[in-house]
Amino acid sequence: MATSSAQHRKLTLRLVIIVIGMFGFGFALVPLYDVFCDITGINGKTQNSAAVWQSGQIDNSRSITVEFITRTNSGMSWEFTAQTQRISVHPGEVNTVSFYVRNPARNNIIAQAIPSVSPGQAALYLNKTECFCFNQQALQAGQEAWMPMSFYVDPDLPEDITYFTLQYTLYDVTDRAADLTDNENPFLRQPVSGSR
Amino acid sequence: MTKATETLVPDHASAHQDHHHGAPKGIMRWLLTTNHKDIGTLYLWFAFIMFLVGGAMAMVIRAELFQPGLQIVDPNFFNQMTTVHGLIMVFGAVMPAFTGLANWLIPMMIGAPDMALPRMNNWSFWILPFAFAILLGSLFVEGGGPAFGWTFYAPLSTTYSSDSTALFVFSVHIMGISSIMGAINVIVTIFNMRAPGMSWMKMPLFVWTWLITAFLLIAVMPVLAGAVTMVLTDKFFGTSFFDAAGGGDPVMFQHIFWFFGHPEVYIMILPAFGIISQIVPTFARKPLFGYASMVYATASIALLSFIVWAHHMFTTGMPVFAEMFFMFATMLISVPTGVKVFNWVATMWRGAMTFEIPMLFALAFIVLFTIGGLSGLMLAITPVDFQYHDTYFVVAHFHYVLVTGAVFSIMAAVYYWLPKWTGKMFNITLAKWHFWCSLISVNVLFFPMHFVGLAGMPRRIPDYSLQFADYNQWISIGGFAFGLSQLIFLTLVIKACKKQGEPVSDRVWEGAQGLEWEIPSPAPYHTFETPPVVK
Numbered sequence: 001m002a003t004s005s006a007q008h009r010k011l012t013l014r015l016v017i018i019v020i021g022m023f024g025f026g027f028a029l030v031p032l033y034d035v036f037c038d039i040t041g042i043n044g045k046t047q048n049s050a051a052v053w054q055s056g057q058i059d060n061s062r063s064i065t066v067e068f069i070t071r072t073n074s075g076m077s078w079e080f081t082a083q084t085q086r087i088s089v090h091p092g093e094v095n096t097v098s099f100y101v102r103n104p105a106r107n108n109i110i111a112q113a114i115p116s117v118s119p120g121q122a123a124l125y126l127n128k129t130e131c132f133c134f135n136q137q138a139l140q141a142g143q144e145a146w147m148p149m150s151f152y153v154d155p156d157l158p159e160d161i162t163y164f165t166l167q168y169t170l171y172d173v174t175d176r177a178a179d180l181t182d183n184e185n186p187f188l189r190q191p192v193s194g195s196r
Numbered sequence: 197m198t199k200a201t202e203t204l205v206p207d208h209a210s211a212h213q214d215h216h217h218g219a220p221k222g223i224m225r226w227l228l229t230t231n232h233k234d235i236g237t238l239y240l241w242f243a244f245i246m247f248l249v250g251g252a253m254a255m256v257i258r259a260e261l262f263q264p265g266l267q268i269v270d271p272n273f274f275n276q277m278t279t280v281h282g283l284i285m286v287f288g289a290v291m292p293a294f295t296g297l298a299n300w301l302i303p304m305m306i307g308a309p310d311m312a313l314p315r316m317n318n319w320s321f322w323i324l325p326f327a328f329a330i331l332l333g334s335l336f337v338e339g340g341g342p343a344f345g346w347t348f349y350a351p352l353s354t355t356y357s358s359d360s361t362a363l364f365v366f367s368v369h370i371m372g373i374s375s376i377m378g379a380i381n382v383i384v385t386i387f388n389m390r391a392p393g394m395s396w397m398k399m400p401l402f403v404w405t406w407l408i409t410a411f412l413l414i415a416v417m418p419v420l421a422g423a424v425t426m427v428l429t430d431k432f433f434g435t436s437f438f439d440a441a442g443g444g445d446p447v448m449f450q451h452i453f454w455f456f457g458h459p460e461v462y463i464m465i466l467p468a469f470g471i472i473s474q475i476v477p478t479f480a481r482k483p484l485f486g487y488a489s490m491v492y493a494t495a496s497i498a499l500l501s502f503i504v505w506a507h508h509m510f511t512t513g514m515p516v517f518a519e520m521f522f523m524f525a526t527m528l529i530s531v532p533t534g535v536k537v538f539n540w541v542a543t544m545w546r547g548a549m550t551f552e553i554p555m556l557f558a559l560a561f562i563v564l565f566t567i568g569g570l571s572g573l574m575l576a577i578t579p580v581d582f583q584y585h586d587t588y589f590v591v592a593h594f595h596y597v598l599v600t601g602a603v604f605s606i607m608a609a610v611y612y613w614l615p616k617w618t619g620k621m622f623n624i625t626l627a628k629w630h631f632w633c634s635l636i637s638v639n640v641l642f643f644p645m646h647f648v649g650l651a652g653m654p655r656r657i658p659d660y661s662l663q664f665a666d667y668n669q670w671i672s673i674g675g676f677a678f679g680l681s682q683l684i685f686l687t688l689v690i691k692a693c694k695k696q697g698e699p700v701s702d703r704v705w706e707g708a709q710g711l712e713w714e715i716p717s718p719a720p721y722h723t724f725e726t727p728p729v730v731k
Contacts, residue, residue, distance in 0.1 A: 007388050008312045008384050011383070011384050011388060012313065012380055015380045015383060015384070019380075019414050022414065022415055022417075022418035022419055023418035023419070023421055023422055025419065025422075026418060026420075026423060026452060027422050029422075029448075029451070029452050030437060030448065030452075033445070033448050033451060034445075037445075042514065042515050042518065044513070045445075073441065112441050114441060118513065119515070120513065121515060171440065172441075173441050173442070176442065
């Protein structure tokens, strides 16, 4: 053979580097996926931080219907409903919708709401100035709360979108959340007297 | 190009082999072997045993589905059977069988004395039995084995799986390491150990397709390892790669999995293309039509395989432009695949054809694989995929390309090269029985699945609506017949390994071309210690 073991070693080393690189690439797909979805909005995720509203851009010629769906993940005991099922908004105007939660369980629970917009492209144009979904929410046993969400629709919303759905799923994150006292719920109402 | 094989084997080479030591004796021969032929044999036997084990699981599935309603196994065990059947057939049967063929044939085809990294070769085989012992063992632990489908979608494999998922993850890691080591070995061997004169465009197509497959393997097996690692940490260590509550996304699992999964599909079919491209010219007695276009088509299929993964995910709510992109990219693959099929047909055109057993399997491959390819084209069409998704139509599609495609090509390869390996012709009567029983039963088994799928029967469910009952009985009968037919194959291979049968010539088949037919039959334990000169 014309080839020496040094040649084998060199090529093997290069291939092993490719293998390690591809293993890293598998994990790099995670942030890449998030960045890609942030830019394109194609997975229906909304921004995780508050948007700042600029006045004077209200487009009264268009009406967009926004529908709200609330659900709780399996194993999550809270009651969770929206104040209204759908509202009609003009692009640019700020609206506030409240969501009702109650913890019927005998233990304290910390929740995280995850939004999802359908069709996904609309997520890029939904700007929330305030949302309970930006933080974890804690409720002690029997407590209830009305949690507000303020938003406006960007006037640049494509013409063909006249209707979109905003869904919140409530997850029980008590196990992985910080201490309950660190998560005092700002929207808390005192338990109704006479309830358990 | 088969004219590459006009060779000069030095006279002293054969004389030298006679007084060289032969194979050592006993079990240590197999445990410690670094001989590419021994390791090839180990891989092939391991794949055959796994084929029978995975097949037995398919028999359980078909027995349960013989009638509507639940009668034989409970749904959780049914799910374990579909899951482990898939994992074993993909990682335990088809891939090791191709690696076994690569070990046996690539050094003989390129005129090398052995694989480039023989000790690693030993390791890459011997960790495999442990991987599958762990996977099969997980079926017997409390809570049962993996029951989330071979695709292990999160959250089925994270939130809703049993604790044995850790065993599943560990075994997939070992399988992945084994495949990667095998692939590295193939690449180094082909790059560094070709005989003088064996230029790139003189390499037999089986070598070419395996080289490209090996690059696919080292590119995507690490991604699979990453995906199972994320499942492991999500399930046991509190990470949230795929958990929306912690900021992850379950749909991302499908993207990562299918980024591995689609190239994986071609890992299981490209070596098959190579095998068919060796067999058809032999029995048509003509050189392969369009050798260069075959090489380029194989490379194109491999490259395209990286940009089509989301066609498995049309129903996850992708935007229309993404669905259009993946639809057209997928359809584009049928162009190089069509080039291959037409080249095989053109090779046979006006050839002096004979129909020995390997050729029968190769012809069955060309026809039936094309049926599977065509149903794949139907599935690529986004709007109709919404109807076909997760139905038996999909099951029919991938069994046509994997059973009558990949598995038939492996059987064709075994019949084609077995006489070279053993020095004796196999029992032709048994082989004919095996071929015709398999051919008829496999179509009774998989063809009606198209119909029940189009009618809406979902896959991976142990029960079904009454209107599917008749077809499912036919499918099950076909399944049992196909399973039993493989026992004929087992008998034949055992007889061949006991060296029963008529001695064969060095060339074995009249029209066979290539370096592996220049050496004696049976192939000596050591070949090409002095490299041949390829003109």
